[in-house]
Amino acid sequence: MPRFAYTGYGAQGAQQGELEAPNASAAADALQAQGIVPTRIEPVAAAGASTEVGSAWMEGLQRWLRRGIDPVDLLLFARQLHTLLKAGVPILRALAGLTESATSQRLRETLQAVRLSLESGVELSRSFAQHPSVFDSFFVAMVRVGEMTGRLDEIFLRLYHHMSFEQFMRQQVKSALRYPMFVVIAMVVAIGVINVLVIPAFAGVFKNLGAELPLATRILLATSNFTLQYGWAIVAAAVAAFLVFRQWVATEAGRLAFDRFKLRLPIAGPIVLKAQLARLSRSLALALRSGVSIEQALVVVAQTCDNLHIARKVEGMRGAIERGESLLRAAIQAQVFTPVVLQMIAVGEETGAVDDLMQEVADLYSNDVEYELKTLGQQIEPILIVFLGVLVLILALGVFLPIWDLGRASLRGR
Template identity: 30%
Template sequence: MPAFEYEALDAAGAKTKGLLSADSDVGARRELRRRKLTPLKLNRVDERRSGEGAKSVNLAGLLSQAKLSEKELMGVTRQLSTLINAGMPVEEALGMVSGQMDRPNARKVLMNVRGRVSEGERLSEAMGGYEASFPGVYRAMISAGEGTGGLGAVLDRLSDYLEKAAALRQRIQVALIYPCVLGVVALLVVSALLVFVVPRIAEQFTTLGVDLPGITQFMIALSGFMQAHWSLVGGGLLVLILIFILALRRPAIKKRMDGFVQHIPGFGGFSRKIESARFARTMAILINAGAVLPDALRAARRASANGVFQDRIAKIINEVETGRALSDALKGAKWFPPLMLYMIAAGERSGRLDEMFEKSADHIDNEVDSAVSVGLSLLEPGIIVIMGGVVAMIVLSILLPILKLNSLVLG
């Protein structure tokens, strides 16, 4: 059924707003009267229909305004999994979950998905109109579950997948708070020394006519430049950051950056592990849901935002479709860890490919967690050492002329 957004008066004369499902405008008004509400405005929230007395919402506008956040998507997936596994029809489950959403825009998305499902579309097809809320790989997993009759099981595994990914992101964000604050404070201290302390010391040395060491001359020149052009420096940094962010939105530049990261010691290996874990987890869910191997590979390719990795998977898909074993194709990509390749080969021989993919994902996730813990534990002392070195240079640039002046006085 289509979804309608209404504004009405209740029995006490107070205005109220909300969403409801009905087969037509007349049915929606009838439902409002049944609830003892007097309709003031009634707009159909469906991009595919417009009519007299109803406000038409185009697809682009709807997608820009109504979108599920990552947290909401996790909650929706978990609730749908519970309800569908309990035997509730998909349409009713969507209606129940949408009624529990706090944000009106999130309710709009789910109500429209429910309306499209009630009109005969599959859940994955109905979600296709809201790509910003339901990523392509998410819909591919839903489609695989619908095709095999295991939608509830797929949603359950999708929930676990989303929650693990969110937990890792949250852990990294929380761990980065202190190093970021430390870095900002250290940068402010260094800037204050250059802007306020170094110029005062430089004035004293200039009046005394002392020959200054090279490091002191450099610091004085840097201090003078920052005093004269601090707005230019700050604005320039902001412009460079903005240009970099906009440039990364271009696929060609993004792919080059992805390739550059692969050659950075430490970061390249970490990036490959993250992509391998995501790939293995996605493949495990899709194969367990009954997806055909090439289709599963295509969906797993869409799950990645790394252009270099996508090219490798595209080559693997071509090789698998020509008859090459998956483990051999993965080995030829020269991307995945050796243990994962061994486990995939064992899964092909035993017919337990989904199980081996899941075990591989668990193993790589543990390695990623360990790498994150080590990296974050080294980040804080690294910032302290770097900023300590900068402060030491400033202090040294001040002390060297003083020591030289003392030696001249004593001599």
């Protein structure tokens, strides 16, 4: 019998492990029976099964080569499914129609697999969970909430708005970082060209001067010589460092440390924190409005956090509430929420409108993040200008000081 590796949430928080089951659906059923909500179920390759490993590798390569699903396609899917369900169309017929009209080949195949899974008696949320590369844990968790409350059409509309917000934020980040990234790349290319082509051309002239060269010139010559001799080693070390960093971030401890570090960055840290709080508040409001208990809502919220450090804090809040603490005290103990969020939670608990006030927090921080992202280029621009000025000054002093000394010496000779 095949084995499956899983991650999920249970009474003790995040859990992971392996179990034997005939297929992924049976594995999900077994985990649900144990009180574990699965977020990822993947088959584990048997040791020594080289054919299976090879076929799995080829399958993965084919999936990578195929065109992925555009976020816009997923947005349209959620909106269209909401419209069809609201009009009273059965879910199987709705999925059949959306499968036919899907423009993305991968989305069409995924929806066909979801429909077949539904026809075999598997719940909709579990059918979506079998395709984690398409439907993330938050999407699956919210569909599960819709199944429990009987309001799937509302859930898909709220998922549409949520994904629209996420896509807007990604576009804002790309737009804000486009100019700084262009400047940084241009600077790196310029430094490389100067070290490889310009400085070596002046090296012979400087050598014939016969005088002691200025410090800036000696630094440029040493840097150029090092680049010419060990350039391949620099490139290899940079690639190796990048691969090691990716491997480290892929581990749980590495991702936790890196996510904690991102919150401490001088300019980007506050923006990352506000973006995470906006997403967290929006998810919490969405879950509470769907009729989910606060404990289960926090499980859903933890799954939506891109930042593992904040996700762990939210999981700790769930444990504190299960021990009898109020939401406000649990949020204070988490030590990741701003005073504005804490005040909103306090008022929400007093008035019984936590969902409405969390939506207010989400809108507030969304606007703040949007404004800060628009002005991010203006904040980074002075730093880039100073760095460029220092670079130009070093190059000017290193290249022109010896020539200036040579010209002054020749004038004295006359």
